[in-house]
Amino acid sequence: MVPDPPGTEAFDPALEGVHLILFWLALAAYGAEAGFRIGGVAPSTPWKSPLAAGVALHALFLALRWHLSGHAPMAGLFESLTVFSFCCALAGLLLCRGEETTAAWVPLSVLVLLPQAGAALIDKRLTPLYPALDTPWFATHVGFSFLGYGFFAAGLALGAVYLRSGGDAIYRAAGQSALYGFSAFSAGMVCGGIWAYYAWGSYWIWTPKEIWSVIVWIYFAALTHLKFIPAQDGWPGWTKRLEMGATAAGYVVMLLTFLGVSLLLRSSHTF
């Protein structure tokens, strides 16, 4: 639970300005990437793209913000959205490196851009180091969780492209997105449980956020099992297409957990 910012702190104004410039430059790079991709212009490799430059600028922004605030830049809605965007870009660069997966960059570049653009509309003030955040479990819990979210976003892009045009490489990459995302999210849950045990007195509390976190975990655990069901086993219409549809739909389940619970439901575990 992260309280609302109580006010402004005396942060270095020059560095604060520099870090915001880096934020806007990263947003511009992501915007350029999405514009080029939608316009049908693709770089020779994702590593020589505006998105790669955006990721580098974004990493510098996050590092500088971490240095300024004294805590991992993952507290509050602004930081959550910008870290989510960063993790989507990272997951894309990890999964969609080859020529066969180029098509996924059209939706993926938009999925990277949207949270960063959303963050641009929100109060960007630095939040101070609250006692509850003064632990390495905060950065590991939230960091791994957002890395998982990034992979689930890549899963939406890859699943949607597979449903539209197929392709074995896209199918494999989408399967990896679910497996890697599930693994990162699991590690985040373990770190969160340890943090909660030290901070709240129990590794589990009954809040909508916790329940939805387990829903995400169970959903992707089941999803990673389903490809092992033999095709002739009478599974009701379970095909690669259905599996890809479920991989894409996982993004919605994740988004309900990440934003839906915080914005729509009452939970102590929120922004």
Add this chain to the structure above:
Amino acid sequence: MAFWRFLTSLKTCAWLGLAFCIAGAAGSVAMGRYPELFADMDAQVFAGWFARKGTADPGPTLWLYGLLLSTGLLAVNAACCTAERLVQIFRGTVTLRRLLPHAMHLAFLGVVLSHLASALYGDRIPGVAVPQGGFARVGGTGWVLRLDRFDSVMAPEGYPKDFSATVTLYRDTTPVARGVVRTNEPLFHEGYGIYIRNFGSTPWGAPYAVFDANRDPGATAILVASLLFTAANLLYLYPSRRTDA
């Protein structure tokens, strides 16, 4: 035989996963709509809360039955699947990669069973308020908690930058544990953790602190199972030329 196939089936796993998701989603809404029913779920261990309120109003708590049933059946499904596959693996070629998914199943079982132990045999003692220099009983533990000293560092804006309580636990008149409690740093003694929850000033100006004392007997086992799961998961991600997952 058909029943065993049902228990070990991946399709059973899929349907149970779906049932869990539906029950959990319904529960997340019900918790907000019926705060009088669910607001104190964490004020005592789950078994105690469930005995008191689980059957009081069947409608709003129906999701909880679905959640518990699907969790229990998922655990049975994972156990049966692993039992069957381990026999097959050890009759054939044993490789680490073939064992890893079942290490994850066993870790999942460990988490569920350990959580059951915490839910049945744990303890929650919320809201132990102690003024500085004063004493307070810690529920039915037989301990008395003394707040020796309270320190806080406040920011100019009025929020606490740091706060800590130096406390001593007594049984009768004998001190049994002493330490500094702060956020993220509880004091552990005989399975209980003493957590600082809140602080303030008494009407006569003395500082006081509010503590919770919790005991989760399954916590260590859950940590071990979680680490086993994470290790097996990481090893499973390691690229393999074989496809015999």
